[in-house]
Amino acid sequence: MNKLNRDAIIAILLLMLCGIFFWQTFYIREVPFSQVGSEIWPRVVLVLLTVLSVIYLFKSLSEPRPETEPFSLSGWLKTYRNPIICFVMFFVFLLALPYLGMLLAGILFVFITQTLIGGATPRRLVMHALIAVLAVGGMWSIFTYALRVILPGGELFY
Amino acid sequence: MIIDNLFLAFGEVFALNNLMLMAIGVLAGLIAGSIPGFTITMAVVLALPFTFGMSPIEGLSTMLGVYVGGLTGGMFASILIGVPGTPSSIATTFDGFPMSRNGRPGLALGIGLWASFFGGLISAVVLVFLAPTLAAIGLEFGPWDYFMLVLFALTIAASLSSGAMIKGLIAGVVGLLIASIGEDRVNGAARFTFDFDALGAGFAFLPVLIGLFAFSQLLTDMSDSEAAKKPMIAGHQAAVRMQHRESIIEIFKHWGALIRSAFIGLFVGLLPAAGSSISNILAYDQTKKASKTPEAFGTGTPPGLISSEASNNATAGGALIMMMALGIPGDAVTAVMLGALTIHNIAPSPTFITSQPILAYGIMVAYFLANFMTLALTSGALRGFLLVTRIPLYILGVVILLYCAIGVFTLNNTTFDIWTLLAFGILGFVMVKNGFPLTPMVLGVVLGPLAELNFARAVSTSDDYSLFFTRPWALFFIVMALFSAFFPLYQNAVKSGKNWARYYGVAFMGCAGLPLLLMEGWFRTGLGSVMIVLSVLLFLKKRREAA
Numbered sequence: 001m002n003k004l005n006r007d008a009i010i011a012i013l014l015l016m017l018c019g020i021f022f023w024q025t026f027y028i029r030e031v032p033f034s035q036v037g038s039e040i041w042p043r044v045v046l047v048l049l050t051v052l053s054v055i056y057l058f059k060s061l062s063e064p065r066p067e068t069e070p071f072s073l074s075g076w077l078k079t080y081r082n083p084i085i086c087f088v089m090f091f092v093f094l095l096a097l098p099y100l101g102m103l104l105a106g107i108l109f110v111f112i113t114q115t116l117i118g119g120a121t122p123r124r125l126v127m128h129a130l131i132a133v134l135a136v137g138g139m140w141s142i143f144t145y146a147l148r149v150i151l152p153g154g155e156l157f158y
Numbered sequence: 159m160i161i162d163n164l165f166l167a168f169g170e171v172f173a174l175n176n177l178m179l180m181a182i183g184v185l186a187g188l189i190a191g192s193i194p195g196f197t198i199t200m201a202v203v204l205a206l207p208f209t210f211g212m213s214p215i216e217g218l219s220t221m222l223g224v225y226v227g228g229l230t231g232g233m234f235a236s237i238l239i240g241v242p243g244t245p246s247s248i249a250t251t252f253d254g255f256p257m258s259r260n261g262r263p264g265l266a267l268g269i270g271l272w273a274s275f276f277g278g279l280i281s282a283v284v285l286v287f288l289a290p291t292l293a294a295i296g297l298e299f300g301p302w303d304y305f306m307l308v309l310f311a312l313t314i315a316a317s318l319s320s321g322a323m324i325k326g327l328i329a330g331v332v333g334l335l336i337a338s339i340g341e342d343r344v345n346g347a348a349r350f351t352f353d354f355d356a357l358g359a360g361f362a363f364l365p366v367l368i369g370l371f372a373f374s375q376l377l378t379d380m381s382d383s384e385a386a387k388k389p390m391i392a393g394h395q396a397a398v399r400m401q402h403r404e405s406i407i408e409i410f411k412h413w414g415a416l417i418r419s420a421f422i423g424l425f426v427g428l429l430p431a432a433g434s435s436i437s438n439i440l441a442y443d444q445t446k447k448a449s450k451t452p453e454a455f456g457t458g459t460p461p462g463l464i465s466s467e468a469s470n471n472a473t474a475g476g477a478l479i480m481m482m483a484l485g486i487p488g489d490a491v492t493a494v495m496l497g498a499l500t501i502h503n504i505a506p507s508p509t510f511i512t513s514q515p516i517l518a519y520g521i522m523v524a525y526f527l528a529n530f531m532t533l534a535l536t537s538g539a540l541r542g543f544l545l546v547t548r549i550p551l552y553i554l555g556v557v558i559l560l561y562c563a564i565g566v567f568t569l570n571n572t573t574f575d576i577w578t579l580l581a582f583g584i585l586g587f588v589m590v591k592n593g594f595p596l597t598p599m600v601l602g603v604v605l606g607p608l609a610e611l612n613f614a615r616a617v618s619t620s621d622d623y624s625l626f627f628t629r630p631w632a633l634f635f636i637v638m639a640l641f642s643a644f645f646p647l648y649q650n651a652v653k654s655g656k657n658w659a660r661y662y663g664v665a666f667m668g669c670a671g672l673p674l675l676l677m678e679g680w681f682r683t684g685l686g687s688v689m690i691v692l693s694v695l696l697f698l699k700k701r702r703e704a705a
Contacts, residue, residue: 006592007592010592014328021335021350024349024350024352025349028342028347028348028349029347029348030347031345031346031347034344034345035614035617035618036344036345036613036614036617036618037345038342038344038345038347038349039349040614040617041338041342041609041610041613041614042335042338042349042350044613045331045334045335045338046335048331048334049328049331049332049335052324052327052328052331053328055324056324056325056328059324079381080381081383082377082380082381082383082386082552083377083378083380083381083587086376086377086380086555086556086559087377087580087583087584090559090563090580090583091580093560093563094573094576094577094580097573097576098573102563102564102567106560106563106564109556109559109560110556110557110560113556113559114552114553114556117380117383117386117387117552117556118387118550118552118553119387128553131553131557135557135560136557136560139560139561139564140564143564143568147208147211147568148211149211149568149571150571151564151567151568152567152573
């Protein structure tokens with residue numbers, strides 16, 4: 001048997017997830033006079049998922065471990081630099097949204113994220129700023145004035 | 159009846175407002191489809207928030223415009239830069255790019271455009287006549303049969319997950335689990351909320367879909383830091399002009415390839431969850447096999463290009479037939495449309511065409527019209543494509559990430575949906591990086607409520623659980639599900655020359671014939687009998703050959 005590989009770890013995580021969700025099915029409210037309880041279907045799904053995860057676990061353990069380079073945090077960060085920037089910036093954008101509103105938070109999100117990915121030369125800074133204002137401002141205007149959708153205004157402006 | 163409904167639908171679709179929205183949709187689809195990395199599903203998903211304020215026919219017409227435009231737009235990048243704009247135009251690169259490199263980009267683009275148009279047209283005609291028939295068959299389905307149909311859809315989606323069957327199945331079941339979070343649709347009890355109020359209503363379909371398809375796809379595309387900073391193509395193709403007359407002559411010269419590929423596309427579209435990413439390769443392969451000069455394929459031969467483009471556009475008609483007749487999405491795009499209809503409180507089912515005839519036939523007319531609009535707008539879109547591809551990917555990507563956020567917010571006016579978008583964007587990204595396909599998961603989310611509802615109906619109607627396996631239609635779908643589940647094993651067995659692979663097709667014919675034999679009506683019983691007898695004869699013949 002091989003050491004735990006990435007697939008095996010995912011399979012174990014899935015099995016843990018199944019356990020947590022199965023345990024939660026015991027807390028689903030019983031509805032009087034219902035012919036099929038609300039917990040039945042999720043249990044059917046969870047049993048199916050458990051069986052598949054066990055098969056996945058055995059399959060991943062029985063297959064030869066692929067030749068991979070040893071894990072290094074710096075290499076990993078380098079590989080996933082752009083997605084990590086996007087995730088973190090989107091997270092920050094969401095935190096800022098109630099305070100700054102969609103327009104300002106959106107412009108800042110687009111400007112900062114583009115600058116972090118594309119670089120901060122003076123020419124690029126101007127280009128990113130222009131794109132952020134025009135793209136976000138334009139879409140914000142379409143939703144606000146043409147489609148009459150009220151986007152978050154932000155506490156700072158009230 | 160069909161003619162009356164079609165006339166009424168014509169009135170709705172040809173309203174000026176609707177025509178304008180469709181034209182915008184087609185243009186957006188052409189551009190989005192042509193940008194490598196931006197899938198048609200992503201384009202339709204992004205168009206969805208704009209349709210909330212529209213009437214159902216306007217919203218669906220716009221999305222159909224994006225869909226058909228996207229299918230055709232995929233050929234721009236495939237032909238001009240050799241990178242498929244969408245997975246549905248992978249086979250277009252095989253002959254389109256060599257033709258372009260040999261100095262005939264205008265002819266390649268023209269053939270691609272006209273083949274797409276004719277493929278879509280054939281599919282649209284079949285859609286009008288087949289959808290009501292299929293819906294009539296759908297009325298025979300009981301909850302047991304419907305449940306098994308959903309199971310079949312999930313199995314086929316998983317089996318098409320290029321060598322990752324078990325991961326595809328897991329993704330599909332996780333989708334079912336996600337769909338069960340929130341209020342139970344049968345009894346109204348809250349499930350898996352973990353005392354978090356916002357989860358009481360469950361996850362809205364749109365943020366999940368955009369997160370999984372658009373958000374994760376954008377991040378995957380931007381992963382390569384160097385490529386993300388560069389424009390997709392240089393400016394040397396700026397003067398490309400389509401050769402329409404020569405292209406039409408070429409297509410009529412190879413009409414056999416066109417018809418065959420259109421029907422292959424249509425058939426693949428009819429299969430739940432199988433989309434144009436499969437049909438274009440399948441049609442290309444069949445055209446090559448049928449050709450007298452298979453060695454010319456891959457060097458820039460017109461039949462190869464015709465087969466890919468005709469089949470991917472024809473797939474849309476097949477997928478729409480399934481969505482309208484049975485309420486089962488034929489591919490990821492029709493899954494989005496199903497979601498759009500749900501937002502308008504319309505649930506496609508076998509009664510959809512009779513209960514909502516104007517809307518149903520309006521969809522058919524809009525699909526028909528979208529093909530004509532695509533034809534008319536392609537030359538303009540080609541210029542737009544050449545402009546857009548000079549923008550670095552990271553600039554487009556980041557702006558679209560924000561558009562995703564604005565789009566999902568408009569659904570329920572709540573920031574919880576944007577958090578959902580982020581969570582499913584991360585989940586989708588992690589899944590893709592670990593080889594889990596996203597389509598089965600999305601289908602699980604879409605079909606989960608339908609599966610649960612029919613499961614509950616079946617169980618509360620009868621204590622006899624054997625009905626899930628003995629009713630003819632349920633048995634038919636089990637056979638289809640089992641054979642689609644074992645299809646990847648069969649493919650491996652063929653490659654390694656295993657003996658049992660010789661009998662796979664014969665076994666399928668015999669097994670599929672059995673439920674048909676049990677069905678009502680002389681045609682299906684007769685067909686079932688013929689299939690069983692044929693399978694026995696073929697089995698004996700193969701055994702004799704093997705001995």
